[in-house]
Amino acid sequence: MPTLxxxxxxxRTDYRAFVEVTTRWSDNDMYGHMNNAAYxxxxxxxxxxxxxxxxxxxxxxETMFFVAETGCRYLSEIxxxxxxxxxxxxxxxxxxxxxYEIGLFRNEAETxxxxxxxxxxxxxxxxxxxxxxxxxxxxxxxxxxx
Amino acid sequence: MPTLxxxxxxxRTDYRAFVEVTTRWSDNDMYGHMNNAAYxxxxxxxxxxxxxxxxxxxxxxETMFFVAETGCRYLSEIxxxxxxxxxxxxxxxxxxxxxYEIGLFRNEAETxxxxxxxxxxxxxxxxxxxxxxxxxxxxxxxxxxx
Amino acid sequence: MPTLxxxxxxxRTDYRAFVEVTTRWSDNDMYGHMNNAAYxxxxxxxxxxxxxxxxxxxxxxETMFFVAETGCRYLSEIxxxxxxxxxxxxxxxxxxxxxYEIGLFRNEAETxxxxxxxxxxxxxxxxxxxxxxxxxxxxxxxxxxx
Amino acid sequence: MPTLxxxxxxxRTDYRAFVEVTTRWSDNDMYGHMNNAAYxxxxxxxxxxxxxxxxxxxxxxETMFFVAETGCRYLSEIxxxxxxxxxxxxxxxxxxxxxYEIGLFRNEAETxxxxxxxxxxxxxxxxxxxxxxxxxxxxxxxxxxx
Numbered sequence: 001m002p003t004l005x006x007x008x009x010x011x012r013t014d015y016r017a018f019v020e021v022t023t024r025w026s027d028n029d030m031y032g033h034m035n036n037a038a039y040x041x042x043x044x045x046x047x048x049x050x051x052x053x054x055x056x057x058x059x060x061x062e063t064m065f066f067v068a069e070t071g072c073r074y075l076s077e078i079x080x081x082x083x084x085x086x087x088x089x090x091x092x093x094x095x096x097x098x099x100y101e102i103g104l105f106r107n108e109a110e111t112x113x114x115x116x117x118x119x120x121x122x123x124x125x126x127x128x129x130x131x132x133x134x135x136x137x138x139x140x141x142x143x144x145x146x
Numbered sequence: 147m148p149t150l151x152x153x154x155x156x157x158r159t160d161y162r163a164f165v166e167v168t169t170r171w172s173d174n175d176m177y178g179h180m181n182n183a184a185y186x187x188x189x190x191x192x193x194x195x196x197x198x199x200x201x202x203x204x205x206x207x208e209t210m211f212f213v214a215e216t217g218c219r220y221l222s223e224i225x226x227x228x229x230x231x232x233x234x235x236x237x238x239x240x241x242x243x244x245x246y247e248i249g250l251f252r253n254e255a256e257t258x259x260x261x262x263x264x265x266x267x268x269x270x271x272x273x274x275x276x277x278x279x280x281x282x283x284x285x286x287x288x289x290x291x292x
Numbered sequence: 293m294p295t296l297x298x299x300x301x302x303x304r305t306d307y308r309a310f311v312e313v314t315t316r317w318s319d320n321d322m323y324g325h326m327n328n329a330a331y332x333x334x335x336x337x338x339x340x341x342x343x344x345x346x347x348x349x350x351x352x353x354e355t356m357f358f359v360a361e362t363g364c365r366y367l368s369e370i371x372x373x374x375x376x377x378x379x380x381x382x383x384x385x386x387x388x389x390x391x392y393e394i395g396l397f398r399n400e401a402e403t404x405x406x407x408x409x410x411x412x413x414x415x416x417x418x419x420x421x422x423x424x425x426x427x428x429x430x431x432x433x434x435x436x437x438x
Numbered sequence: 439m440p441t442l443x444x445x446x447x448x449x450r451t452d453y454r455a456f457v458e459v460t461t462r463w464s465d466n467d468m469y470g471h472m473n474n475a476a477y478x479x480x481x482x483x484x485x486x487x488x489x490x491x492x493x494x495x496x497x498x499x500e501t502m503f504f505v506a507e508t509g510c511r512y513l514s515e516i517x518x519x520x521x522x523x524x525x526x527x528x529x530x531x532x533x534x535x536x537x538y539e540i541g542l543f544r545n546e547a548e549t550x551x552x553x554x555x556x557x558x559x560x561x562x563x564x565x566x567x568x569x570x571x572x573x574x575x576x577x578x579x580x581x582x583x584x
Contacts, residue, residue: 022168024191025206026327030498032207035318036505037478044474045170045226052227060171060227060468061178067474071509071555080191081198081206117509172473176352181464182359183332190328206322213328217363217409263363314460316483317498324499337462337518344519352463352519353470372483373490373498 009075010103010112015087016144019046019053023080034079039072043102043118046086054140064125068097071117078106078113087112089146096122096130098141155221156249156258161233162290165192165199169226180225185218189248189264192232200286210274211266214243224252224259233258235292242268242276244287301367302395302404307379308436311338311345315372326371331364335394335410338378346432356417360389363409370398370405379404381438388414388422390433447513448541448550453525454582457484457491461518472517477510481540481556484524492578502563506535509555516544516551525550527584534560534568536579 012018021042029035044067048060057063078084085105092099098120103112124131133141158164167188175181190213194206203209224230231251238245244266249258270277279287304310313334321327336359340352349355370376377397384391390412395404416423425433450456459480467473482505486498495501516522523543530537536558541550562569571579 020168021170022166022191024167024187025194026187026190026321026329028322029318030320030322030324031502031504032322035479036482036508037318037475040475040478041170041172041473044172045168048171049227064469066469067512069509069511070474071507073507074505081195172467172475174468175464176466176468176470177356177358178468181333182336182362183329183464186329186332187327210323212323213366215363215365216328217361219361220359312460313462314458314483316459316479317486318479318482333462333464336464337460340463341519373487 010087010115011110012085012087012103012105014089015103016089016146017050017087019049019086019088021045021084021086023082023084025080028079032079033077036072036074039074039104039114039116040070042084042086042104043070043116046088046102047100047118047120050088050144054143056137056140062125064123064128065098065120066123066128067119068121069117069119073115075115076106076113078104082106088144090141090144091146093133093138093141093145095132098122098133101146156233156261157256158231158233158249158251160235161249162235162292163196163233165195165232165234167191167230167232169228169230171226174225178225179223182218182220185220185250185260185262186216188230188232188250189216189262192234192248193246193264193266196234196290200289202283202286208271210269210271211244212269212274213265214267215263215265217263219261221261222252222259224250228252234290236287236290237292239279239284239287239291241278244268244279247292302379302407303402304377304379304395304397306381307395308381308438309342309379311341311378311380313337313376313378315374315376317372320371324371325369328364328366331366331396331406331408332362334376334378334396335362335408338380338394339392339410339412342380346435348429348432354417356415356420357390357412358415358420359411360413361409361411365407367407368398368405370396374398380436382433382436383438385425385430385433385437387424390414390425393438448525448553449548450523450525450541450543452527453541454527454584455488455525457487457524457526459483459522459524461520461522463518466517470517471515474510474512477512477542477552477554478508480522480524480542481508481554484526484540485538485556485558488526492581494575494578500563502561502566503536503558504561504566505557506559507555507557511553513553514544514551516542520544526582528579528582529584531571531576531579531583533570536560536571539584
């Protein structure tokens with residue numbers, strides 16, 4: 001697994017774009033905190049919402065990305081009913097792949113409660129095989145390159 | 147199952163309180179719309195968030211409600227990346243039970259995309275047996291009685 | 293909402309087909325029991341798995357059913373790490389709709405821990421509009437008619 | 439993030455214990471494959487079910503482990519209605535932490551469709567602070583040490 005480019009913990013100023021998400025009662029597990037798998041539903045939602053916000057896709061089913069790798073370090077407690085800000089930056093931009101680094105921030109906290117990795121591979125929607133990032137897409141993605 | 151008190155479809159003005167929730171990429175199923183089970187994660191989140199907003203519970207694990215019955219009619223399409231407003235009203239207020247009627251509204255739509263029922267039973271946190279709604283709680287709940 | 297055809301609680305012998313599902317750690321909520329929304333992920337899984345088992349669909353994305361209505365009564369505790377048997381019967385068979393009644397059984401229990409309703413509407417995969425149940429499908433569905 | 443001890447792809451014989459789980463209709467996303475977050479619900483379920491199977495906990499809420507880090511590489515397609523076997527081995531055993539390596543196997547496949555990391559930290563149930571693994575627990579965990 002790739003290592004994060006910077007030592008933990010990250011702060012809000014370490015990220016280039018933010019997406020706000022709401023937590024759910026069902027996100028919490030028996031310990032009263034967010035289940036470790038729920039964090040990942042925030043990762044792909046934030047990445048896809050950011051892609052939509054910069055006009056890279058109107059329909060997530062047409063501009064297709066497969067997920068190649070994900071990871072998360074859980075640093076401090078977070079869970080329903082907290083509000084969560086998801087910070088994004090791109091650490092690696094390959095021919096067809098995009099490596100995001102992600103920070104989850106609880107309510108007004110300045111320090112990340114969790115740090116994640118999320119590697120997207122751009123695929124051709126018909127063949128579902130890796131396809132180079134189109135130039136316009138690459139330019140937009142460079143906008144949040146770390 | 148109890149029937150809804152009013153004929154479908156409901157409008158925003160038919161509800162007494164609203165909670166805003168964000169949809170997630172993982173809410174959508176293979177058909178590209180929100181999975182039928184995901185609606186219910188909006189129901190209990192909206193009810194609990196409203197309870198917190200009126201001061202009825204700071205910690206959902208201390209003021210305990212069990213869910214006795216739920217239901218949903220799916221009227222029109224909704225799904226990620228839509229924003230969802232959850233409308234709430236209380237249709238029945240028993241000794242220990244609270245029957246919510248719920249409407250899900252897509253983005254700016256005035257007509258509900260789905261209508262739900264959600265029956266909570268107040269329980270004693272130690273015995274986990276039904277317990278009468280305390281007077282202050284009942285007064286607050288009456289604030290959104292239909 | 294339609295009422296269940298028979299008084300609760302139902303027993304295993306009241307159902308015509310069974311699908312076994314495994315519970316997950318993340319199904320449980322802060323109270324240590326299965327979250328009310330998780331029950332519904334068992335309903336559509338059991339219905340679809342049964343449809344596949346009788347040859348009605350090899351690819352759930354091709355033979356398309358939309359969910360029109362669902363409901364659940366929660367009767368007794370169930371949750372991870374319990375094994376769950378999902379009992380199915382069909383209570384109503386319309387021109388294009390199928391009304392399932394569902395029972396969830398915990399481990400070796402003979403009495404349902406929860407009873408559900410699940411109304412499917414057969415749709416044309418291209419127009420996504422209601423389409424009559426084909427004759428062969430109707431015959432198969434009649435096999436578990438209550 | 440720690441690297442996997444062995445090069446991908448892993449085979450069934452590379453794991454020391456197996457837990458069988460059922461996929462769900464709602465696990466699949468718009469692309470018709472299992473959502474990347476759903477894999478993680480298999481990881482913590484398999485780890486906890488294995489702990490229960492060797493008698494290390496009867497009640498997961500009493501013997502408490504927090505999740506410190508997780509990761510997954512997605513190698514080939516998997517999703518509902520596949521059956522999934524989750525292979526487990528322990529790669530690192532610290533004073534209070536347990537580092538599992540996980541393989542997901544689709545139906546009868548011998549090669550892993552996904553490989554994961556899952557780091558548990560044993561905590562004291564009252565203080566929720568890291569606590570050394572008791573001797574009996576350590577012995578049991580060594581049973582699947584890679």
